[in-house]
Amino acid sequence: MSGMKRLFTIAALSTALLAGSAIAQAPAPDNGSVPSRSIKITAEQGYIIKENVVKAPATSGQGDGAKVEIGEKAPNGSSLQDFPQIVVEKVPAVKSHKFFVSNGQVVVVDPKDNTIADIIK
Numbered sequence: 001m002s003g004m005k006r007l008f009t010i011a012a013l014s015t016a017l018l019a020g021s022a023i024a025q026a027p028a029p030d031n032g033s034v035p036s037r038s039i040k041i042t043a044e045q046g047y048i049i050k051e052n053v054v055k056a057p058a059t060s061g062q063g064d065g066a067k068v069e070i071g072e073k074a075p076n077g078s079s080l081q082d083f084p085q086i087v088v089e090k091v092p093a094v095k096s097h098k099f100f101v102s103n104g105q106v107v108v109v110d111p112k113d114n115t116i117a118d119i120i121k
Helices: 002-024 043-053 085-090
Strands: 098-102 105-110 115-120
Touching: 043 085, 043 098, 043 105, 043 115
Parallel strands: none
Antiparallel strands: 098 105, 105 115
């Protein structure tokens, strides 16, 4: 009878493990609070960008004070700049993007449709 008891215990544990992994794989509900970025910039790359861009002259324009959100259009009158060569060399993902500085943040803009791709705080 101990063999039957062991088989039952194994079956019960297997069922519990399978149920637990199915629950863990369930996707999180999307409440729309986190917009998706259209560019992948790591924290290290963000630091490189901010260190080199904030020092650049005349980077902020009419965007100061305006609300900026990823996925939204850049504010009218934003002074879009090309990234400095040093940034493009270290962060190739931004080569085809522009930026402006607003409220101490570097706002990365996709110039094809003028949407905000990322915000580096």
